[in-house]
Amino acid sequence: MFIIHCPYCGEREQSEFKAGGEAHISRPKQPSELSDDQWAEYLFMRKNIKGVQYERWVHTHGCRKWFNIIRDTSNDQIQAVYKMGEKPPIK
Amino acid sequence: MTKNLRVKTSKFIDETYKVSFKFNGKTYYGFKGDTLASALLANDIHLVARSFKYHRPRGIMTAGSEEPNAIVQLHKNTSRTEPNVRATEIEIYDGLEASSQNCWPSVNFDIGGINNFLSPVLPAGFYYKTFMWPASFWEKYEYFIRKSAGLGKSPSTPDPDIYEHRYIHCDVLIIGAGISGVMAAKVAAKNGFKTLLIEEKNYLGGETIYQDSEHFKINNQTSGSWLDKEINEIKKIKNLEIKTRTSVAAFHGYNFLLARENLTDHLPIEQRNGKTRQRLLKIRAKKVITATGSLERPLIFDNNDRPGILLSSAINKYASLFGVACGEKNILFTNNDSAYETAANLFKKGISIEAIIDNREEIDSKLIKESEKNNIKIYKGYTIVDTYGYKRINKISIMQLSKDGQKVVGSKILIPCDCLGISGGWTPSVHLFTQSGGKLKFRDNDQVFIPNTYPSDQISIGSCNGDFTLDEILSNISKTLKEFLGINKTGYENLEVQTSFNKSKRNIWLLPSDKIVGKTKSFVDFQNDATAKDIKLALREGFRSIEHVKRYTTTGMGTDQGKLGNMHALGIISEISGSKMGELGTTTFRPPYTPLTFGTIVGRNVGEYFDVYRKTPMHDWHVKNKAKFENVGQWKRAWYYPKNNESMHDAVQRESKAARDSAGILDASTLGKIDIQGTDASEFLNRVYTNAWSKLDIGKCRYGLMLNEDGMVYDDGVTTRLNENHYIMTTTTGGAATVLGKLEDYLQTEWPELDVYLTSVTDHYATISVCGPKSKKIISQVIPNLDLSDDNFPHMSFKDTKINEIKCRVMRISFTGEQSYEINVQANYGKSVWEKCMKAGKEFNITPYGTETMHLLRAEKGFIIVGQDTDATMTPIDLQMNWIVSKKKYDFIGKRSLYRSDTMRDDRKQLVGLLTENPDEILEEGAQIVANFNKSPVEMLGHVTSSYYSPNLKKSIALGFVRGGKNMMGQKLIIPMENKKINVTVADPVFLDKENKRLNA
């Protein structure tokens, strides 16, 4: 169980949060103009890498805010936390 | 008569306090301070168990939690019975009753022992190979396997004990209170860290505390007495909490650990009532110091498993700590100096040693010289090739090892004995370290895995870090702690250490024998009966990965997780496959380190607290009126209300008929309610529902369908426009929380520009739905000031009103297809308004109905129930609900997916009605639907999702999904059941009142 630094509340136990998959995949603005393949790419394809991953998390049992984290999935080390709409602080 | 092998008063045992206990029905005596194992050994009992596969007689082998053999059942046939308890760990108390496991009928005569003679046909993978084929034989095998093999019996009555959970936060957690742990605790606590020291035994000091040999000294005192003073000192430190009888079960990431604190297991049963038995500690530590020590390795040779064969260090501990001799004619067998330490201590206590067999040819240390001086015969460069004695070892045979250690040479020497101590060197206990995500490295010179990289702020010290000798431990500890804790001084900088230990070792993973390999039984995993031969077989059959060999041979898969033999398994694999140990890696150690009871895991979450449930404000009324309840999500919902011992069927038929003939009343408080406000609320609803919302007038209600982005139906419900920028949305009971979560997600991440605020108000309102032709009359009595005329208050509209002084919202919306009114009041008024409705409805036979009747009424109307009729693979088009999908709207969640080639197929499964040929025949929900039996395999076209006998239509009706069903109206299909085939006709899913006349009746 890791500890996540919620950008609104501070350090909290992982059990207060829920993961929401890969970050920085925005919903297409004009879905009807996409081909089936392009829509499927948005809808289904996720990286799920072993290593540094950009993820969405939500503080479900807290402020209920969504935010992003950068986590190394091989050792669960969280390298950065940043708000929705912000650019990743590290590359 | 049993012998008394108590040799010398030990200061750790209270010989003035005699304890009586029973083992396999016979009464024995021990002393306060004994473990079950030490008390049995004092009574000269070694045979305590039968092995898992071959049912070979097995004895106590160790003195700790690594024990593979001596696992017993406590207090058989009582509510406190517990299987798989290690005799080496339980402290005896008056009235303790223990019995052997895995033997039938008794440990002395065991029918399964025949497996031992059948062992040539019980090789590795035996269970996989044999019992899988023919499958029909499994039933026969199973009876015998279950009867003759098994690891104890679980209790059959509720656990009378209390368990609890506790959170602990500390600066420094130290696991293990051996010499390293005690020193670390003192340093950490004295430097101001809030420190927690955890020890699984009931005493502090580990293996050093009973060390009073001249060969190991600190500051000119024996190491035992030096440590004793340190312990007395740390007990006085205020910011140090010490927990004994506490075992760390799991070490997770971010220094989160679970430990089990044992509070009453050492007390006589009658003293336990009302006390907490075990506590699960959930520890979050800033820093963790692992000082879990090391385990002595056995040696792997032919018949190395007989009762009377123990680890050499265990024999030492039984003599030094408990004052018990494990035998009268002892032999030690070793590849390193540790056995000489045992020899020195046994000699001092007057326990005779017949011989020491040492793998090493050239050896020299003060310890060895002392054994020679004590006239103990030492066979240098020898190995044991076999042992004898069925229920207790009585003899060994030894031969000389060849120079390369691969063969035995010369002639055999037989030596009688009644106890054999074996020492194969030491294995650091790195289980917890690796659980935490730590990576190991292999140290070639003494063939051990030691911690290499740490994933969190932690350190391993002492012998779990590969520092096995006193001088190594003491010379490293100061430096390590200074660095780790960031301090200048430890106070342990200038210790004077004396040790006579020589670190030389001759490591041979599998000792050679004069027999051919196939004829030996050299056990690697004692509990699971895996031998070196099994491992070789697995390698011959092509297994290479250590994880595969482990599963195939079951090595390391017992309750002890192979704490003793895993290294040898690796060693043998490495030798045969020619790969390096360090490259093979180890198998994964998984939590818990030692087994946990279910009680500890669940803590106080038992009985009514096991899974907390939600009650509506009218719950008490339902209980009083004998409702049966159904679990929906976390809610308890009234299911049906049986009258005078009615069956469920009869109750539901009566309720359904009353709802359509006169009036029904339903508690709909569990439906999710989300308050939506903001200038963009309409636009928001437009985007999340499939139909259009911007033109909904204030005071009107609309049914909406919500999809996932993949186009599949996700939730449904009625939303009401209370005001220009204010809506109240209802969701399904089970979907309330996830719908809110999903809406918040879209608002925050995709459409942050929208001015919309969401609030969950499910618990704030009680919702009462009154339906049926008499509903208008009833509501007119409950709310006399409200104009109920169809002009003023038509279907799908809402009114803000009052019942006396109580504010309420009334919606004219229908779950059932009947004219209905839904009253929403502040939750605490729910029961009184419900009772008011009951009173007003009395003359109209108002009938409370539950979820089952609601489903039936909805099925009559072909209204779907999300979650019962849908399963996340159905689009609104599949549900024949094209009418609710807006073609005009540019976009809404899931729209694009409705135009994918797959979702547009004509032969998708589609919702249809099903009518049985025999109107009294009720289909089973979940039954398969087929068209043709002549084609093999029979094509499954779909399944039945809802099925009832309709009292209003006087026939059976069903909803189902059928491939291409939309175009099969009137077609005959078949429902195959176990012993019959039911003929059905595909029909319109709306069975009753297709014109919706009843809504305004």
Ligand SMILES: [Zn+2]
């Ligand atoms: Zn937060």
